[in-house]
Structure formats: structure tokens, C-alpha cells
Amino acid sequence: MPQNPEKIQDHVELFHQPEYKELFERKREFEKGHSQEEIDRVAEWTKSWEYREKNFARETLTVNPAKGCQPLGAIYAAAGFEGTLPFVQGSQGCVAYFRTHLTRHFKEPFSAVSSSMTEDAAVFGGLNNMIDGLTNAYSLYKPKMIAVSTTCMAEVIGDDLGAFIGNAKNAGAIPEDFPVPFAHTPSFVGSHITGYDNMLKSILANLSEGKKGKSNGKINLIPGFDTYVGNLREIKRIAELMGVDYTLLADNSDYVDSPNDGHFNMYQKGTKLEDAADACNAKATISLQKHSTLKTCDFINKTWKQEVTLSSPWGIRGTDEFLMQLSELSGKPIPAELEEERGRAVDAMTDSHAWLHGKRFAIYGDPDLVYGVTSFLMELGAEPVHILVHNSSKEFEKDMQGLLDSTEYGKGGTIWGGKDLWHMRSLLFTEPVDFMIGNSYGKYLERDTKIPLIRIGYPIMDRHNLHRYSTIGYQGTINLLTWVVNAIFEEIDRNTNIPSKTDISFDLIR
Numbered sequence: 001m002p003q004n005p006e007k008i009q010d011h012v013e014l015f016h017q018p019e020y021k022e023l024f025e026r027k028r029e030f031e032k033g034h035s036q037e038e039i040d041r042v043a044e045w046t047k048s049w050e051y052r053e054k055n056f057a058r059e060t061l062t063v064n065p066a067k068g069c070q071p072l073g074a075i076y077a078a079a080g081f082e083g084t085l086p087f088v089q090g091s092q093g094c095v096a097y098f099r100t101h102l103t104r105h106f107k108e109p110f111s112a113v114s115s116s117m118t119e120d121a122a123v124f125g126g127l128n129n130m131i132d133g134l135t136n137a138y139s140l141y142k143p144k145m146i147a148v149s150t151t152c153m154a155e156v157i158g159d160d161l162g163a164f165i166g167n168a169k170n171a172g173a174i175p176e177d178f179p180v181p182f183a184h185t186p187s188f189v190g191s192h193i194t195g196y197d198n199m200l201k202s203i204l205a206n207l208s209e210g211k212k213g214k215s216n217g218k219i220n221l222i223p224g225f226d227t228y229v230g231n232l233r234e235i236k237r238i239a240e241l242m243g244v245d246y247t248l249l250a251d252n253s254d255y256v257d258s259p260n261d262g263h264f265n266m267y268q269k270g271t272k273l274e275d276a277a278d279a280c281n282a283k284a285t286i287s288l289q290k291h292s293t294l295k296t297c298d299f300i301n302k303t304w305k306q307e308v309t310l311s312s313p314w315g316i317r318g319t320d321e322f323l324m325q326l327s328e329l330s331g332k333p334i335p336a337e338l339e340e341e342r343g344r345a346v347d348a349m350t351d352s353h354a355w356l357h358g359k360r361f362a363i364y365g366d367p368d369l370v371y372g373v374t375s376f377l378m379e380l381g382a383e384p385v386h387i388l389v390h391n392s393s394k395e396f397e398k399d400m401q402g403l404l405d406s407t408e409y410g411k412g413g414t415i416w417g418g419k420d421l422w423h424m425r426s427l428l429f430t431e432p433v434d435f436m437i438g439n440s441y442g443k444y445l446e447r448d449t450k451i452p453l454i455r456i457g458y459p460i461m462d463r464h465n466l467h468r469y470s471t472i473g474y475q476g477t478i479n480l481l482t483w484v485v486n487a488i489f490e491e492i493d494r495n496t497n498i499p500s501k502t503d504i505s506f507d508l509i510r
């Protein structure tokens with residue numbers, strides 16, 4: 001149906017036009033679906049304990065997953081390095097999904113190429129696609145490094161990336177000394193955080209080969225699969241305030257948050273390749289996300305023979321620990337400016353904690369983020385009830401249980417590892433909570449259960465600019481507190497908006 005070019009309508013308005021209403025009505029007739037009574041009856045039943053048991057007995061079906069696939073994380077890691085082009089050996093559709101997923105979160109273009117494998121590659125293997133793809137990518141986009149990952153298709157066929165890249169170099173597709181780190185990223189195991197870890201490790205291994213020498217005295221800081229641009233900037237700000245000589249591995253903050261100056265720059269800053277290569281000579285490494293950097297940290301520890309410290313700088317305690325680790329490893333004192341920031345964060349928490357104390361939360365998302373959010377909430381006396389991590393692991397569950405056991409506020413919390421958001425729906429209906437914290441996909445749970453959603457995590461596609469804020473450090477603590485406490489006030493206002501009926505006290509001040 002034609003749109004009026006003078007007044008282009010968003011789909012929110014467009015689908016309310018009579019022609020669309022008629023179309024939907026006809027569709028319903030054509031489908032000959034169940035009666036409304038039957039739909040309502042089943043919908044009601046799906047809220048019961050009986051249905052919850054059936055839902056949790058589910059083994060081979062995922063509904064509304066709370067995770068992405070491996071190559072998405074791999075291309076995100078690659079984008080943190082200067083002049084690097086993420087290249088995916090596999091089908092175009094997968095790469096379109098990764099790019100749009102990241103673009104919808106950051107509202108920024110995300111460049112990644114694919115070798116466009118189709119049926120012939122599925123039968124004969126993807127070597128020719130790799131040779132042609134590398135030739136074109138190198139000559140068209142002029143990168144300094146190409147980072148290769150795979151989709152399910154290339155993994156099922158069994159494409160050998162190391163051999164293929166070697167063959168492509170022999171065929172003259174790219175120069176012999178051109179860096180092409182690669183990571184096999186099969187999506188039928190792991191998730192986007194596994195892909196991130198695999199690719200980061202591969203890039204560091206490739207660039208640092210033969211570079212081990214004298215100590216450069218620096219500290220490596222690894223943010224992990226962190227989609228809060230503000231967090232990367234916060235880490236750099238803290239290190240600079242302390243006068244710490246550091247290398248951020250890797251820094252994609254400018255790539256996913258570039259200034260609009262009228263020019264498209266495919267490669268926005270990022271960690272310099274020579275700095276990444278020299279990272280093997282650092283004094284020590286701190287990873288700020290244990291569970292998205294397991295293999296990378298193991299590699300740094302075993303191959304670079306470097307001390308690796310894990311940190312989770314969420315809330316006051318987490319930030320205190322991070323600053324003390326950084327201070328100890330670098331020999332630099334914590335400046336008064338950061339102490340003042342700490343005081344301000346503690347003051348803000350003192351002002352607001354009464355509103356959070358005793359509130360019950362459901363939290364879902366990636367392991368490191370969920371761990372940080374839970375730790376922050378418990379500092380305020382809030383109670384995590386359902387902790388759902390689809391891409392969980394035994395190690396994460398052990399860490400999380402340790403955190404829950406560390407305070408009385410964690411006693412009522414249950415960790416639901418490997419479960420999806422349809423499981424979460426059953427949990428919310430059978431054991432309701434006051435608030436939910438997670439990514440945009442929870443909006444359908446909010447609609448169903450009427451439990452308000454506070455958007456913290458990845459992806460957030462239906463609210464703007466949240467990714468620009470920090471969630472870590474003292475400043476991030478204040479941001480988190482602001483989002484959570486104001487969501488509580490909005491809920492109170494929503495429930496007390498009928499004068500002299502639900503609004504008895506005309507309360508303006510909270």
C-alpha cells in the first residue's frame with residue numbers, strides 16, 4: 001500500500017490504517033485459528049505451576065533465547081583493533097544478522113564481510129570463497145589486519161581455516177606477512193561470549209608471536225564482551241587519573257560510537273596493532289570479565305607467562321577491589337579525585353537505598369553482567385530471586401552461588417543456568433518479583449506479566465543512548481542506581497495516579 005511521501009508513517013501508526021486492519025482480519029479468517037476463548041484458556045494455563053513443570057522438562061527446544069551466536073562476539077572483538085576488518089567464512093545471511101544486531105544496539109554502522117558461501121561451497125568446501133574473499137577484502141577495504149571467524153555452515157563442512165588462509169597466501173590473495181588471525185566459532189556450542197574469547201585470544205596470539213622481550217612496564221586491561229561504550233571510556237579515564245601506563249585489549253569504543261562529522265571512516269581508532277603485539281611484555285593483565293575471557297586469560301598466563309587478575313568493578317565493593325588491584329600491580333596510588341567519586345557514590349546509595357531494600361528482582365543476561373548487577377543490587381539490600389543465564393557454565397554457577405551466599409539478601413536467589421526467556425516467563429508467573437533487569441527481549445515478558453523491565457544488558461534495541469553510559473566504577477554505580485531507583489518511582493507513580501483514590505497523599509517528594 002503506497003505511503004504518502006509528505007507524511008511517512010512509522011509502522012506503529014501505519015498498521016492502524018483501515019486497509020491494514022482489513023488485511024489482518026482476512027488473514028485471521030484464512031488461517032481458521034482457534035476461538036478467542038480457547039486462546040485465553042491456554043494462555044491462562046501457561047501461567048500455572050503445572051505448565052511450568054512441563055516447560056522446564058523441555059530439552060531440545062529453545063524459545064526466546066537470551067544469547068547470541070559465536071561469530072557475533074568474534075566480529076565484536078575484532079572491531080576493537082586498529083584497521084581491522086572482520087571476515088566471516090560462511091553464509092551472507094548470518095553476517096547480516098550479526099551486523100544488524102550490533103547496529104540496532106549501537107545505532108552505528110558495523111562493517112564485516114562474508115565469503116558468501118552458498119550451495120556449491122557446501123558440497124565442495126569453501127576454499128575458493130576464502131581465496132576470492134580475502135583478495136577482494138584486502139584490495140577493496142585496505143585493512144591492516146583481517147580477522148577470520150566462521151559460521152555454522154563452514155564448521156559443519158569442516159573448513160580448515162589455518163590451511164585455507166595459508167593456501168590463500170600461497171595463491172597471492174594477500175601478502176605473506178599480512179596478519180590474518182582466525183578463530184573457529186561454531187555456533188552450535190557456546191555463545192557470543194565464547195566467540196569473543198576465541199577471537200581475542202587468536203588476535204593476541206597472532207600479533208605477539210616472536211615479540212616476547214623486555215618488560216614494557218604496562219598493565220593490560222581487558223574489558224571483555226562489554227557493550228557499554230561508557231565502560232571502556234571509564235576504564236581509560238580511571239587508568240589515566242591514576243597515571244597507569246596501560247593497553248586496553250581491545251578498544252572498540254570509537255568504532256561503535258564514532259562522531260558524525262560528515263565522513264564515513266570504516267576503521268575508527270581501536271587498539272594499535274603494535275601495542276597489542278607488545279602486550280605480551282606487560283607487567284600484568286587484569287580482565288574485567290572472567291567468563292567472556294577464560295581462554296584469553298589462560299593463554300596470557302601460560303604463553304605470555306603473565307600474572308592475570310580477575311576483577312568485576314560493579315558497585316562500591318567491586319570498584320574498590322579493582323582500584324586496589326590496579327594500584328598494587330602498577331605501584332600507583334589511588335588519587336583523591338577517585339576517593340571523592342567514591343564518597344559521592346556512597347552518598348547517592350545512602351539517599352536511595354531505602355527504596356531498593358527488600359525489593360525482589362529477576363535478572364537475566366550474560367554471566368559477567370548478571371554477576372555485576374546482582375552484586376550491585378545486594379549492596380543496596382535488594383533481593384535477587386531469579387538469576388537466569390542462558391550461556392551459563394559450571395564455573396559461573398559456582399561463582400554466582402558464592403556471591404549469593406555472601407550476604408543474607410542472596411539467600412532466596414536461584415540460579416537458572418542454560419534456561420531461556422520462555423522459562424523466565426514461567427518463573428515470573430509462578431513466583432512473581434517486583435522488577436526485571438535485562439535486555440530488550442524482556443519487553444514481551446513485561447507485557448505478559450506486568451512486571452516492569454529495567455533495561456540493562458545487550459542488546460537494547462528499543463531505547464536510545466543507554467550504551468553510552470557506564471555501569472562500572474563509582475560513576476557507573478551512580479548510573480545503575482539512577483536507572484533502578486527511578487524505575488521504582490515511575491512504578492509507584494503509575495500505581496498512584498487517580499486523585500483521592502490511588503493517590504491519597506498527593507506525594508511529590510520521594
Ligand code: SF4
Pocket residue numbers: 069070071093094097150151152153187188
Ligand atoms: S547460529 Fe549459525 S546459522 Fe545461525 S546465524 Fe549463527 S552462525 Fe549463522
